[in-house]
Amino acid sequence: MAESTESGPVVLRTSPLAHLEERMRAAAVTGACGVTLTEWPFVTMVNLRVDRNTEAAERIGKTLGAPLPQQCGHTAASGPHTVVWLGPDEWLVLSQAAEETAVTAELREALGADPGSVVDVSANRTTLELSGPAARQVLEKGCPLDLHPRSFGPGRAVSTTVGPVAVLLWQVDDEPTYRLFPRSSFADYLARWLVDAMSEYRGPSIP
Structure with a gap:
């Protein structure tokens, strides 16, 4: 979508799940078995490749x-940034920094001329947050991981599947709160799957 101004067209971003905002809000459950689902749109995501044993790293x-x-499975956090391990020489940087492009620019400057890459992949994924006492039980309906606290807890993040959708799954805190990062093209399916999985805790399915 775009609007015109005297200086030219202005592109207005629409998140992959804007059309499901009300549906996700209506699916929320409160109480001891409570669970909520929300989208965190436009999180800055930067894919980073570099040899971890170098001065560049x-x-x-x-x-x-x-x-x-x-x-x-490990993550590291500082200020607005969280870094998620993806492989021996690959990480995903998640950032809530006010200046989106600044994060990529700063990382490229830090990499310098050394071998590696810094690529803004923010448009590739969106972020879903599933939170509440029943959040783990909802995920366990379609996630093959052992999500029990003895195996998976705050600060852990791994690539897995939820239902048939590949995601990066990060447990943020003990509530528990999880953030799921699906590809934007699969976000609609995943959100609907989660809403359906949540319906057990509020009664009849949402039409």
């Missing part, structure tokens, strides 16, 4: 305010 860690995670 050290510079990037200093730029982010935290060293790059070194093991599968």
